[in-house]
Amino acid sequence: MAVRKSLKSLFKPHLAALNAYTAVEPPEVLAQRYGVPLDKVAKLDANENPYGPSPSLAKALADQKGYSIYPDPLQRNVREALAAYTNTTPDRVIAGAGCDELIDLLVRLIVGPRDSVIDLPPTFGMYAVATHLEAGNVVTVPRNELFDVDVDAIRRRVHDRTKIIFLCNPNNPTGNLTPESTIRQLAELGPLLVVDETYHEFCGFTAAGLLDEFENLVVLRSLSKWAGLAGMRLGYGIMSPELVHQLMVIKQPYNISVASEVALFASLDDTDTLLQRVRTIVEERERMVAQMKKQRGIRVFPSKGNFLICRLTTKPAQQVHLELAKRGLFVRYFNTEPLKDCLRITVGLPEHTDRLAAALREILEK
Numbered sequence: 335m336a337v338r339k340s341l342k343s344l345f346k347p348h349l350a351a352l353n354a355y356t357a358v359e360p361p362e363v364l365a366q367r368y369g370v371p372l373d374k375v376a377k378l379d380a381n382e383n384p385y386g387p388s389p390s391l392a393k394a395l396a397d398q399k400g401y402s403i404y405p406d407p408l409q410r411n412v413r414e415a416l417a418a419y420t421n422t423t424p425d426r427v428i429a430g431a432g433c434d435e436l437i438d439l440l441v442r443l444i445v446g447p448r449d450s451v452i453d454l455p456p457t458f459g460m461y462a463v464a465t466h467l468e469a470g471n472v473v474t475v476p477r478n479e480l481f482d483v484d485v486d487a488i489r490r491r492v493h494d495r496t497k498i499i500f501l502c503n504p505n506n507p508t509g510n511l512t513p514e515s516t517i518r519q520l521a522e523l524g525p526l527l528v529v530d531e532t533y534h535e536f537c538g539f540t541a542a543g544l545l546d547e548f549e550n551l552v553v554l555r556s557l558s559k560w561a562g563l564a565g566m567r568l569g570y571g572i573m574s575p576e577l578v579h580q581l582m583v584i585k586q587p588y589n590i591s592v593a594s595e596v597a598l599f600a601s602l603d604d605t606d607t608l609l610q611r612v613r614t615i616v617e618e619r620e621r622m623v624a625q626m627k628k629q630r631g632i633r634v635f636p637s638k639g640n641f642l643i644c645r646l647t648t649k650p651a652q653q654v655h656l657e658l659a660k661r662g663l664f665v666r667y668f669n670t671e672p673l674k675d676c677l678r679i680t681v682g683l684p685e686h687t688d689r690l691a692a693a694l695r696e697i698l699e700k
């Protein structure tokens with residue numbers, strides 16, 4: 335019998351060498367870890383929607399009879415509904431289990447070992463993770479001090495094996511928007527340009543108007559934030575029909591569950607409620623910015639998302655994060671440049687904003 339090697343020796347070396355993505359923890363875990371009652375947990379760390387999904391969702395899920403049957407692998411009704419919502423045609427749309435799945439599928443389709451992907455940090459982490467999973471090379475072109483992208487620097491880093499440029503817009507975690515003129519310049523560079531518009535509904539801006547002009551342009555969206563469906567896992571992409579076709583070939587056949595389909599239709603039937611909530615969140619964001627501006631020890635940056643980033647000028651972010659966590663307020667913190675001593679705070683309910691403001695006053699002024 336052959337001598338069995340260690341299990342790890344069976345793993346692909348580039349995957350064995352990876353560190354896990356630091357994803358956020360569920361409320362129960364946070365409550366237990368920091369010793370706070372579950373009903374005191376304000377989860378302001380993952381840009382989730384504090385109002386939850388459409389009120390019609392629970393009944394729609396209960397009424398659905400098709401859970402024992404596989405969902406449509408071609409996502410016919412789903413793509414049709416999304417095409418109507420985004421004013422395009424179904425052949426230009428594909429749905430995924432979250433925007434995350436579409437990032438992963440695009441990289442899987444296009445990036446091979448030693449191909450390059452351009453990443454514009456500080457930005458969403460999954461572009462680099464997906465690239466590393468394919469043994470691709472992540473080429474980082476940092477944003478400037480106002481977190482704007484540097485087109486000339488990007489142009490200098492594009493070469494034959496540059497396959498994708500990822501642009502998060504508005505950018506998570508910095509909240510700023512890249513204008514259409516810059517997106518156009520990036521699309522002209524040649525590689526696939528993936529514009530991640532997960533926070534689109536909070537700002538209204540889209541690059542989708544450029545899709546007819548650039549077949550190398552992809553717009554990604556999510557229902558996690560505006561529709562309050564982060565737990566349901568539902569995202570989609572708008573792109574050239576040729577690209578949709580090839581992604582349909584490589585995706586898991588039943589990637590959108592029947593429950594996710596139900597959630598999508600319920601949300602698209604109730605956009606009045608959901609988009610009114612989006613407006614409430616945007617107003618609350620501005621109230622939060624105004625409060626923070628008054629707080630000594632904080633510099634707040636403008637944001638177009640349902641979150642904002644602020645820099646602590648008198649105390650380390652890690653310490654403030656811990657102090658907030660002990661009070662049941664969970665936010666993200668960063669301790670490396672260019673976001674050293676920054677917190678990213680999701681816009682929650684008005685009561686969350688008030689608790690946060692009081693807590694920051696206590697922590698920063700003691």
Ligand SMILES: Cc1ncc(COP(=O)(O)O)c(C=O)c1O
Nearest residue numbers: 432433434458506532556558569
């Ligand atoms: C910029 C960005 N893209 C994608 C995602 C993932 O979205 P989804 O929940 O649809 O997978 C997130 C989640 O926070 C995000 O911030």
